[in-house]
Amino acid sequence: MSDSENNNSPAEDPPRVTLPDAEPRGYFEGESMTRRKVFTTASLALGGVASMAVVLPVVGFAVAPLFERGRERWEAVGKLDDFGSETYKQVVFTETPGIGEVGKTTAYVRKGNPEFDEDPDEYLAVSTRCAHLGCPVRFVQAAKNFICPCHGGVYDFEGKRIGGPPVRPLDRFQTRVRNDHVEVGPRYSVTNQLKAVRARDPGEFTGGIWEYLYPPRPSTFPPPSN
Amino acid sequence: MKLSLPKRKSKQGEPAPAEGDAVAAEPELSRSERRARKTAAAKHHSAEGAKDVAGWVDSRTNATGIYTALLSRHVPKGTNWFYTLGSATMFIFAMQAITGVFLAMYYVPSTTQAYASITHLTNDVWMGEFVRGMHKWGASLMIILIFLHMGRTFFFGAYKYPRELNWVIGVVLLVLTTVMGLTGYLLPFDQRSLWATVVANNITASGPVVGPYLADFLRAGPEVGATTLSRFYALHMMLIPGLIGALIGAHLFLVVKLGTTAPPWVRGTRPKGALDEQSVPAGVPSSDDAEVPVAASAAATDADPAATESAAEPPADAPADADEPDGDGDGQRPAAEPDEGEASA
Numbered sequence: 001m002s003d004s005e006n007n008n009s010p011a012e013d014p015p016r017v018t019l020p021d022a023e024p025r026g027y028f029e030g031e032s033m034t035r036r037k038v039f040t041t042a043s044l045a046l047g048g049v050a051s052m053a054v055v056l057p058v059v060g061f062a063v064a065p066l067f068e069r070g071r072e073r074w075e076a077v078g079k080l081d082d083f084g085s086e087t088y089k090q091v092v093f094t095e096t097p098g099i100g101e102v103g104k105t106t107a108y109v110r111k112g113n114p115e116f117d118e119d120p121d122e123y124l125a126v127s128t129r130c131a132h133l134g135c136p137v138r139f140v141q142a143a144k145n146f147i148c149p150c151h152g153g154v155y156d157f158e159g160k161r162i163g164g165p166p167v168r169p170l171d172r173f174q175t176r177v178r179n180d181h182v183e184v185g186p187r188y189s190v191t192n193q194l195k196a197v198r199a200r201d202p203g204e205f206t207g208g209i210w211e212y213l214y215p216p217r218p219s220t221f222p223p224p225s226n
Numbered sequence: 227m228k229l230s231l232p233k234r235k236s237k238q239g240e241p242a243p244a245e246g247d248a249v250a251a252e253p254e255l256s257r258s259e260r261r262a263r264k265t266a267a268a269k270h271h272s273a274e275g276a277k278d279v280a281g282w283v284d285s286r287t288n289a290t291g292i293y294t295a296l297l298s299r300h301v302p303k304g305t306n307w308f309y310t311l312g313s314a315t316m317f318i319f320a321m322q323a324i325t326g327v328f329l330a331m332y333y334v335p336s337t338t339q340a341y342a343s344i345t346h347l348t349n350d351v352w353m354g355e356f357v358r359g360m361h362k363w364g365a366s367l368m369i370i371l372i373f374l375h376m377g378r379t380f381f382f383g384a385y386k387y388p389r390e391l392n393w394v395i396g397v398v399l400l401v402l403t404t405v406m407g408l409t410g411y412l413l414p415f416d417q418r419s420l421w422a423t424v425v426a427n428n429i430t431a432s433g434p435v436v437g438p439y440l441a442d443f444l445r446a447g448p449e450v451g452a453t454t455l456s457r458f459y460a461l462h463m464m465l466i467p468g469l470i471g472a473l474i475g476a477h478l479f480l481v482v483k484l485g486t487t488a489p490p491w492v493r494g495t496r497p498k499g500a501l502d503e504q505s506v507p508a509g510v511p512s513s514d515d516a517e518v519p520v521a522a523s524a525a526a527t528d529a530d531p532a533a534t535e536s537a538a539e540p541p542a543d544a545p546a547d548a549d550e551p552d553g554d555g556d557g558q559r560p561a562a563e564p565d566e567g568e569a570s571a
Contacts, residue, residue, distance in 0.1 A: 062443070062457075063443055065442060065443070065445075065447045065453065066439055066442045068447070070447065070448075095449060096449045096451045098337065099337040099338075099451055099452045100337060100338055102337070102415075102420050103451065133425055133428050133429070134424055199448065201427070201428050201432065201438060201441060202428045202431075202432070203428055203429070203431065203432030204432055204437075213434035213435055213437075214431075214434070214435075214437070214438055215435065217439065217442055219442050219448045
């Protein structure tokens with residue numbers, strides 16, 4: 001009596017009405033892909049396509065700068081005679097164009113010193129950005145060291161770390177000579193052996209197994225060959 | 227005394243039993259009574275009823291029901307001032323949203339004009355200093371209040387079952403609020419803003435593997451630049467507030483749905499008819515035969531039919547078992563006053 005109220009009858013119940021074989025084939029009682037299911041799936045799929053059509057371009061738009069490299073900038077910072085090999089001269093130039101004063105950065109420039117196996121005709125531009133957290137370091141002539149005021153990072157005359165929390169030497173800028181002037185170009189980072197690598201942010205390792213935690217970014221310039 | 231149990235309504239065909247069935251009793255109304263009800267309903271929905279605008283809106287939105295669920299809901303004994311910290315945080319968020327909208331009327335998110343627009347709105351615009359001050363100090367206050375709210379939740383044990391998800395949502399809200407602090411800090415674009423952002427990005431970049439890319443995403447390039455400011459402005463104005471608002475909605479929904487917890491120093495009171503934990507060892511139902519029908523009928527007196535049905539189920543076989551010895555585990559549910567039972571584990 002009350003069993004008949006269940007229309008979704010259990011498997012052992014024989015169908016009350018035996019239908020003839022469906023024509024066309026594919027339509028049968030108890031089919032698993034019902035009309036309702038088809039429409040549900042189709043509307044979800046359409047909605048997904050419509051959402052992706054909006055979301056993917058927007059997300060791509062936002063993450064595009066990760067894969068874009070700005071134009072290479074070179075800026076003259078002084079005549080050749082201005083720079084000696086025994087000490088640094090501080091120069092200011094624009095690293096990030098378009099934002100006025102805050103786009104400027106500071107570098108210490110000197111001529112190559114044979115004492116450090118450097119080419120005496122090349123010019124070195126050492127960034128003041130501390131390799132710990134990015135505070136500006138200062139070159140102290142008496143000690144011939146770069147010293148960071150924030151957390152006590154100390155670098156030697158070549159910019160190699162000799163004390164404090166930094167994890168790598170000071171960054172450098174590419175240099176070239178044009179029309180009797182020294183020009184500085186893109187930033188690059190160096191390993192503890194002063195081998196040039198792509199620019200890293202402060203706090204990132206450039207050597208040892210830790211460098212694999214900080215992969216190079218496509219938004220930075222390739223390092224100069226050395 | 228034997229309870230007459232309402233039978234389950236059958237779906238088709240069979241006439242429903244009349245006793246204890248409110249739906250079946252409906253046609254029993256007299257004709258005049260039905261006409262009176264109909265007239266009242268028509269009057270309520272007619273143009274005459276529309277004089278009462280609140281009633282008109284309420285009959286279409288159930289606004290009073292929502293109001294009751296939100297603001298007149300039951301709270302446990304011992305609820306105190308510490309329970310207002312969440313509302314205080316939400317109020318500050320609303321204040322930040324409102325002041326932020328009005329600050330945006332003067333602010334220019336451009337590297338060359340941002341600082342000038344901030345000084346202009348601070349020094350020249352009437353009340354500008356006050357509105358900016360509310361936004362600035364409100365930001366710090368919001369962080370403080372969130373931590374106090376979080377501390378209340380932690381020390382009162384209010385994060386426990388079933389409220390774990392609300393704790394998780396709250397932590398996400400805390401993170402989003404700090405992101406608001408980070409992105410908002412850059413907007414004045416003075417030296418302090420810029421260098422705070424530079425350092426924050428350097429810290430981001432020092433995270434392993436994804437850090438460098440995440441920092442590039444935030445800066446929109448290898449260095450903090452003009453696009454960084456626009457990006458932080460968009461995050462600060464649109465994306466993060468939207469997320470925070472949506473998550474506050476989810477947070478509140480769960481608060482209303484799950485209710486609040488009593489402070490740990492308030493002893494819980496058992497609802498009438500609740501099981502005594504000691505008399506029910508796990509998996510072994512005990513019985514308290516003498517009390518069952520009385521308690522069930524007592525609980526059923528002022529309950530609606532649905533509750534009556536469930537409450538009245540246990541005594542169904544109670545009279546049959548009445549002469550059996552206690553605690554023999556005959557599958558009978560106890561529903562008695564717990565302290566009077568003799569089964570004490």
